[in-house]
Amino acid sequence: xxxxTQSPTHLIKTRGQQVTLRCSPKSGHDTVSWxxxxxxxxxxxxxxxxxxxxxxxxxxxxxxxxxxxxNYSSELNVNALLLGDSALYLCASTIWRRGEGxxxxxxxxxxxx
Amino acid sequence: xxxxxxxxxEMSVQDAETVTLSCTYDTSExxxxxxxxxxxxxxxxxxxxxxxxxxxxxxxxNRFSVNFQKAAKSFSLKISDSQLGDTAMYFCAFMKPRAYxxxxxxxxxxxxxxxxxxxx
Numbered sequence: 001x002x003x004x005t006q007s008p009t010h011l012i013k014t015r016g017q018q019v020t021l022r023c024s025p026k027s028g029h030d031t032v033s034w035x036x037x038x039x040x041x042x043x044x045x046x047x048x049x050x051x052x053x054x055x056x057x058x059x060x061x062x063x064x065x066x067x068x069x070x071n072y073s074s075e076l077n078v079n080a081l082l083l084g085d086s087a088l089y090l091c092a093s094t095i096w097r098r099g100e101g102x103x104x105x106x107x108x109x110x111x112x113x
Numbered sequence: 114x115x116x117x118x119x120x121x122x123e124m125s126v127q128d129a130e131t132v133t134l135s136c137t138y139d140t141s142e143x144x145x146x147x148x149x150x151x152x153x154x155x156x157x158x159x160x161x162x163x164x165x166x167x168x169x170x171x172x173x174x175n176r177f178s179v180n181f182q183k184a185a186k187s188f189s190l191k192i193s194d195s196q197l198g199d200t201a202m203y204f205c206a207f208m209k210p211r212a213y214x215x216x217x218x219x220x221x222x223x224x225x226x227x228x229x230x231x232x233x
Contacts, residue, residue, distance in 0.1 A: 031219070033219070035221070040225075042117075042224055043158070043204075044223075048219060058220070094219070102160075104159070106155060106156050107156045107157070
């Protein structure tokens with residue numbers, strides 16, 4: 001039973017560029033959330049997707065956008081990258097009607113230079 | 114808005130000994146979930162234990178147990194018989210369940226973490 005898978009594992013981008021991160025939820029899960037974890041900090045909630053709609057959003061600018069596909073997989077897009085966007089981006093999935101907690105992936109380490 | 118505070122940035126423990134990690138939180142909600150997650154160098158956030166606020170009994174998972182004090186808004190993690198594999202960052206997290214409408218449901222709020230080192 002595959003857990004949450006994220007790609008790529010590492011990524012280096014230049015300021016001003018755009019990036020897309022991908023996530024496949026755990027089998028049977030239908031809800032995906034994205035978190036940003038800066039070095040030495042706890043994860044910060046970006047947004048959450050269920051039924052292909054953004055359901056909740058944290059305090060992140062519109063440069064951060066996402067999408068959920070019919071197979072429940074999800075993408076996180078970040079436009080106009082800033083140095084401060086360098087972080088570990090974690091994807092987590094759960095079952096909407098149960099909502100008892102999330103299973104996390106191993107994350108994508110994004111470095112903006 | 115909910116806040117989660119972990120007041121111990123770093124802790125160490127000898128293997129086979131017991132250690133307790135502290136967590137306090139602030140919320141006006143009555144029903145919610147609390148979690149302890151472990152993040153080893155592999156980066157994956159691994160669920161250690163979960164507590165539902167309406168359950169008075171403290172959760173236990175093998176060597177891991179919690180002391181949940183709802184009135185004090187305290188949720189500490191006790192690790193018994195510590196092992197080298199327990200070395201990791203530990204995060205305390207709060208979540209409102211889906212039954213609640215409005216902002217914040219299903220959204221995890223994390224503390225800043227405690228770095229635990231198990232010493233051989």
